[in-house]
Amino acid sequence: MFKVTPNPPVTDPASPYESADSKKFHEAAERALDHYLGPTNADLMATPYSPNTLYMANPQANTESLLADASETLGSATVMLNNHAAQVEGTHRKTLQGIAQVVMVAEMAVNRVLDRLVPTE
Template sequence: MLKVTPNPPVTEPASITDPTSPYECPDSKKFNEAAERALDYYLGPPTARIMAAPYCPNRLYMTNPKSSNESLLVDASETLGSANVMLNDFAALLEGTHRKTLLGIAQIVMLGELAVNQVLDNLVPTE
């Protein structure tokens, strides 16, 4: 049986003969692949990096995870109340605009304390 079309010509790899190929030589292809891997590692999705090193939180200022919401709110209320008293005592020693600034900060702390107390009252109704 006769073949109607001839065999295609044998060509060299596209990286050597193709004028539009970004690779000048086989080494540049390896370099490009390495660069792509590096970019994927540093700029790709963070899941691979997160899985490599597990997260370990800094426990220096960490509260007890088993603490109840009520005890945390009570502590926050007491802390804000103490901060309010310290700011008012310190404001008594100052005059002029510095005193007004400190009293404004004390008022903001007091509003935070009132908000925490309201949440505490809603969480644990008093009888």
């Protein structure tokens, strides 16, 4: 019977730290990988969340105003995505239409909350 996968190559069981230089090289490589690949998920989850205060909603703004602004922003994003989707073809068009639908659903949720907060009747 034919074996689909080949046998793994024979490797030398020697330690990667045969000398002090190889250990330093390995540590430098690890630092470079950590720098370029970024922190691990555990590091990210351990970091406390602190919101960016550069673009922050006015703390004195009332809930109705914030929800109305969010609804208008989401509606504008839906229109922009649909306009851009009309100019492209293929999978990019479908991707943009999918994103537009997600934004539209978020707009509908915000509008529902706004309707519950301020009844239209």
